Amino acid sequence: MSTNLPLIWQAPTWPAMHYEPIPVTGELARAHRAQGVVEGKLAGLGFEQRLELAAEAWSQDAVATAAIEGERIDLISVRSSVGRRLGVGNKIGPAAPRSVEGLLDAMDDAVRERDAALTHERMYAWQAAxxxxxxxxxxxxxxxxxxxxxxxxxxISGRVGRETIHYEAPPSERVPDEMDNFVAWFNAETEHDSLVKAALAHLWFESIHPFEDGNGRIGRVLIDLVLARDSGEVGRLIPISQRLLDNRDEYYAQLERAQHGELDVTEWVLWFVTQVRVASEQASVAIDTALAKAMFWTNHRDNVLTARQRKVVNLLLDAGPGGFEGGMSTKKYESIAGTSRATASRELIELEEMGLVCRVGAGRSTRYYLNIVGWGPADPVRAAQDGPAQGEDRS
Structure with a gap:
């Protein structure tokens, strides 16, 4: 089986790759500004809150980097493993498989040992894990x-007999020399911006494809390493792999275009930097949510709630802006809190009177949302008119 697509490995070699700075400069500035916003907002959180955010982002990113390769891993077990590693959150949960623990080991090593040199042996350990x-x-x-x-x-993709060859990496006998060049470049001081270096490193590594399997995950660990060298532990909060998973088809298409084109990789670099910017903006929203939660409980620290009310409020907080679809109703409260309809109605009214929730609609169409600016329905009038969701008990 062969392909007519040109191979970038024919010559010259990868250190000759280049990009045009002008198209990239503006997006680089926006991406770094978004990273800076994340760092600035983190200053408004306590140490424990920062750890909780980092744990959740790391957990989601681990699941995402595996999902990009078509591997589905259990988020709950990942969360418990990450919780134990960071000493935060729910550390009791199902044990993660050894392969998942190995993925977390590699991701953790990239962040914790970010100042250590990249070596062949270090990548061997990541892949073996x-x-x-x-x-x-x-x-x-x-x-x-x-x-x-x-x-x-x-x-290759496609069924047997109808395969499409997207790329052919250099032959195995050339891999040691190619990786020697890559490691030397990676460890050297370069003029590249950190985000550009992450883009180039990922593209170069994926093009060598040095391992029999695991190249995608190791290539994304290298992104983690570059970003951690630039921003330290803050890098854990920026879900790069989740962003690449959300745009997996375009991610593969961009890599393929860069690998089969000339050594001008401007389009790839620009696309990658944009993904970092968007991932940083997503992290910023997550921090806003955490700040709103913290401020919410600070404002209501003097209110005495029943265990049922606290459970429902925490669920609404975890649901984030907009809360449950269709808002909180008496029926939902009754089901969540395991109580009677009369008690559910009374406790919701109490929460409204204490200022924890606000009411939309009236009668059987009454719905409750957390009393946080921007967290209610986008159109409260429409929400009141729409009433309960289809199939829901209106009482």
């Missing part, structure tokens, strides 16, 4: 070392 049994699915693979098979390393 992903495949603790030495198998990828049903296939025995080389772990803790670069690939050595004689057949070409091809990136």
């Amino acid at each position: 992903l495949f603790p049994t030495g198998y990828s699915g049903m296939s025995k693979i080389v772990v803790g070392a670069y690939r050595r098979h004689a057949e070409p390393m091809q990136i």
